[in-house]
Amino acid sequence: MKKIILGLFAIFGVLALFWRDILFFFIVTFVRPDYQIEPNQEISWQQGPAERTDDRPNIIVIVADDLGINDMTNYDDLEPGGTVDTPNIDFIANSGIKFENAYSGSATCAPSRGMIVTGRYATTTGFEFTPVPIGMARAIALFSDGAAEYIPENDNTPFELAGLPNEEITFAETLGQAGYYTAHIGKWHLGRDTHFAALNQGFNESLLMSSGLFLPKDDPRVVNAFLDFDPIDKFLWATMDYAAQFNQTTYMDNWFEPNGYLTDYYTDEAIKVIEANKNRPFFLYLAHWGVHTPLQALKSDYEELAYIEDHTERVYAAMIKALDRSVGRIVESLKEHNLDDNTWIIFTSDNGGAGYIGLRYINSPYRGWKLTLFEGGIKVPLIFWKEGIDAQVISERATHIDIMPTIHGLVNEELTHQVDGIDLFNNSLDLSKRPIFWKTDHNKVVIKDGWKLQVAETPDKKWLFNLNDDPTEQTELSAIYPNKVAELLTLIDQHSDGGRKALYEAPLRARVEVDRTLKESIEDPDNEGEIVIVAN
Numbered sequence: 444m445k446k447i448i449l450g451l452f453a454i455f456g457v458l459a460l461f462w463r464d465i466l467f468f469f470i471v472t473f474v475r476p477d478y479q480i481e482p483n484q485e486i487s488w489q490q491g492p493a494e495r496t497d498d499r500p501n502i503i504v505i506v507a508d509d510l511g512i513n514d515m516t517n518y519d520d521l522e523p524g525g526t527v528d529t530p531n532i533d534f535i536a537n538s539g540i541k542f543e544n545a546y547s548g549s550a551t552c553a554p555s556r557g558m559i560v561t562g563r564y565a566t567t568t569g570f571e572f573t574p575v576p577i578g579m580a581r582a583i584a585l586f587s588d589g590a591a592e593y594i595p596e597n598d599n600t601p602f603e604l605a606g607l608p609n610e611e612i613t614f615a616e617t618l619g620q621a622g623y624y625t626a627h628i629g630k631w632h633l634g635r636d637t638h639f640a641a642l643n644q645g646f647n648e649s650l651l652m653s654s655g656l657f658l659p660k661d662d663p664r665v666v667n668a669f670l671d672f673d674p675i676d677k678f679l680w681a682t683m684d685y686a687a688q689f690n691q692t693t694y695m696d697n698w699f700e701p702n703g704y705l706t707d708y709y710t711d712e713a714i715k716v717i718e719a720n721k722n723r724p725f726f727l728y729l730a731h732w733g734v735h736t737p738l739q740a741l742k743s744d745y746e747e748l749a750y751i752e753d754h755t756e757r758v759y760a761a762m763i764k765a766l767d768r769s770v771g772r773i774v775e776s777l778k779e780h781n782l783d784d785n786t787w788i789i790f791t792s793d794n795g796g797a798g799y800i801g802l803r804y805i806n807s808p809y810r811g812w813k814l815t816l817f818e819g820g821i822k823v824p825l826i827f828w829k830e831g832i833d834a835q836v837i838s839e840r841a842t843h844i845d846i847m848p849t850i851h852g853l854v855n856e857e858l859t860h861q862v863d864g865i866d867l868f869n870n871s872l873d874l875s876k877r878p879i880f881w882k883t884d885h886n887k888v889v890i891k892d893g894w895k896l897q898v899a900e901t902p903d904k905k906w907l908f909n910l911n912d913d914p915t916e917q918t919e920l921s922a923i924y925p926n927k928v929a930e931l932l933t934l935i936d937q938h939s940d941g942g943r944k945a946l947y948e949a950p951l952r953a954r955v956e957v958d959r960t961l962k963e964s965i966e967d968p969d970n971e972g973e974i975v976i977v978a979n
Contacts, residue, residue, distance in 0.1 A: 480686050481699040486712060488719045489648060491624065495722035499854055500829070501786040502618070503713075503727045503773060504846065506559065507766055508552065508630060508735040509813055511796025511805030512822045514763050519543045526804065527748065527760035531771030532824070535788055539828030540835045542867070546890075547794040548843035549883060550813055550820040551979065553632045555793040555843055556730070560613040560633070560644070562847030562862035566882055566942025572949040573979050574605035574632070579678050580951035580979065586674035590964075591953040598950035603694050605947055606634015607644070612860055614847045615645030618726045621856045626716045627651075629709050629730035640691050641728075650712055651691050652732055653698050655683040657705040657739040657762075664704065666745040668738035668758035672965050673799045679737045704741045706733045706762070710769040714776045721780045724854075731769065734762040736800060741765060756802055783830035787853055789846060790826040795819050798955065801962030808915045811957050814977040816881050816888045816897055818916055827853075827867075839874035840890060841867050880938045884949060884978035889934045896921075896931035901952075901976045907931075949978035 512518055515529045518536065548558030553573040554565045565571040577598075584593035615625040627641040627649040634640070641649035658665040660680070670676035685705075686698045701708040713729050740761030748764070751757040770790065777783040796805030796819070798812030811817025825841055827849070844864030851858050852866035865872050878891035885900035893911035898904070907921040907928055921928050956964050957973045964971070 478695050478698050480684060481697075483702045484689065484699045486650060486689050486715070488626065488712075488716050489624065491720040491723040491725070493722065497622070497724050498785065499623075499724040501725050501727075501782060502623075502789070502850055502854065503729060503786060504559070504614075504789045504850075505770065505773070505791075506556070506630075506728075506730045507790075507792040508730075508732055509794065509797050510734055510763075510766070510792035510824070512809060512819070512824065513805055513807045514734070514796065515824060518824055525763075526751065526756065527763050529763065529767040531767045531769075531774065532790065532826075535770060535774065535790060535828035536824070536826050538834050539788075539826050539832065540837065542825040542837050542839075542841040544838055544840045545791070545823055545825030546840065546842040546879065547792065547821045547823045549881065550794050550816055550977070551883070552630075552735075552793050554883070556630075556632055557607045557611075558843045558864075559791070559793075559846050560615070560728075561607070561611050562614070562844050562858075562864040563611070564844060564863045564880060564882075564938075564942070565945075566880070566939060567863055568607060568611050569943040569946040570607045570611075570633075571883060571945040572605075572947065574600075574602055574634070575950065575979055576602045576682065579682075582678045583674040583951060583953075586677060587953065591674070591951055594948070594950050594952065597948035600947040603635040603639075606636065606639035608946070609638050609643060611644075613644045614850055615641070615726065615728065617645070617847075617851065617856070617858060618854070619645050619647065621854070622724065623854075624720050624723055624725045625728075626720075626725065627728045627730070628712055628716070630732050631730065635694050637691070637693055642690060646728070648690055650709070651688040652705075652730075653684075653686040653688045655679060655732065655735070656685040656737065657732070658703075658741075659685050660737075660739070664742050666740045666742050666758055666761070668740075668755040670736065670738070670755070670799070670801060670962075672801065672962050673736075675799055676736050676738075683737065704765065706731055706765040706769055707741070710772050713769075713773060717773075717776050717780065717782070721782060729769075729773075731766060733766045734759060736797070738762065738800065755800070759800065759802060778830075786829055787850075788826070788828045789850070790824060790828070791843065791846070792823040795822055798959075799961040801960045803960055803963070810916050812955065812960075814953070814955055814979075815957060815975050816883070816886050817957055817975075818910075818914070821881065837867075837874075840879060841874065842879050878934050878938075880935070882939050882942070884952070886975065886977065887935045887939055889931050889938070891931065891934065894927055894931060896928060896935065898932065898935060899975060902974070905932075951979045952976055953979075 516525045548555040551573040557570040584591045625646045627646045740758040744761035744764045806819030809819035811819035849867045881888040888897045895908045897906040908916045
């Protein structure tokens with residue numbers, strides 16, 4: 444009897460110590476789908492004609508994931524510069540058209556991508572929140588020590604059915620209707636079920652990122668950085684695989700292993716698309732997963748950065764190196780096929796760098812991180828490049844909703860439906876006069892004439908900044924300029940009240956410190972700074 448009682452005490456002791464890990468194990472076991480990942484499959488992209496008779500320009504849109512504005516060597520005039528050289532991104536920025544005040548459509552991945560592909564605000568499409576796999580919101584809240592709230596009543600839309608409505612018109616559909624061949628490579632994140640897929644949103648072909656590892660974590664070619672303080676990282680490592688799909692027919696069918704480090708693999712396939720379609724106008728949407736977590740670098744890149752002492756920082760820098768190499772290889776391929784003077788490359792990131800990776804400098808000198816609507820969360824690169832154009836630096840504000848209409852201006856094809864963005868190179872438009880809006884849950888922002896007003900309901904607060912004089916949001920001015928607050932608040936209310944209701948609600952709200960990384964917040968919890976409450 445005594446042994447039984449001691450055994451029960453031991454069991455209860457283990458449960459008391461490790462209950463979260465046990466519950467996490469059951470969550471992950473439950474949510475992992477049952478699928479088979481086949482060996483790599485050679486992809487045969489559609490072949491264009493033997494000779495080119497249509498001289499309309501080609502378009503390549505390259506989207507990085509979670510790239511901080513300070514991850515590039517010297518994107519703007521503010522200090523400091525990036526940690527690792529980015530010579531290829533620098534090349535297209537310095538010899539192309541660089542918007543030094545460009546913004547993402549949202550502070551999170553999926554809504555920004557929805558705005559890139561449609562030219563329409565989330566308040567127009569309803570695609571306001573980032574879809575998360577089943578169990579992810581619950582798991583993050585479980586390990587966040589109260590910093591995140593799981594909202595079960597909002598966790599009722601299956602991951603594969605949370606997507607951009609099929610009736611929305613994408614740039615692939617409009618360019619396809621104009622006679623362009625269209626290809627998608629990489630991340631999609633606009634819905635996983637078949638009717639949301641890229642093939643049903645205007646793309647002729649699609650190589651899809653089915654999961655999220657850059658290489659298997661035990662591959663001899665890879666170096667991993669595990670972020671023990673980050674619940675998101677814990678979930679990703681536990682649930683993600685190394686997998687792709689080509690011309691997806693159903694969510695779970697035809698998963699296979701990519702061929703090499705994911706950033707390089709996508710670039711290899713992008714070059715194949717260029718080679719196969721060099722004799723017809725093509726549109727390539729290259730949506731990289733780098734530099735999103737889980738942090739995995741190619742060992743050869745990591746070894747070249749021995750001067751970086753911190754392991755996590757070095758892995759992250761090596762990932763940036765791979766992303767920069769991708770841009771250089773795309774440019775070289777265009778030159779090889781004499782397409783560089785007739786192909787526009789458009790480069791951006793879906794949002795700012797993430798504070799949950801624990802690296803302080805990635806958005807410097809701007810405040811805030813991915814998920815927040817401070818400048819660090821929404822300031823992104825935006826570059827338009829082709830060989831032979833005059834280099835320009837444009838200071839007027841541009842945003843993701845402008846990419847689609849600007850592309851149509853570049854190819855001289857008029858849009859026949861309503862979008863919210865504008866053609867950035869249309870000389871009749873005054874970029875400096877229009878307001879730009881953001882809305883994610885209760886957090887809302889407008890920028891107009893250099894003034895930025897951010898409002899939140901939880902906590903009930905307003906932040907007013909004059910970005911013309913204070914681009915890094917150091918001096919809050921709402922008490923000094925109440926009339927300006929009232930003016931901008933009217934614009935925010937008109938925009939959000941006249942918009943479409945979100946298609947589904949966010950199952951997670953989290954507390955994010957504006958001026959400290961997640962790692963810093965955990966290491967020094969008593970020194971809490973300014974907080975915002977954000978939704979996924």
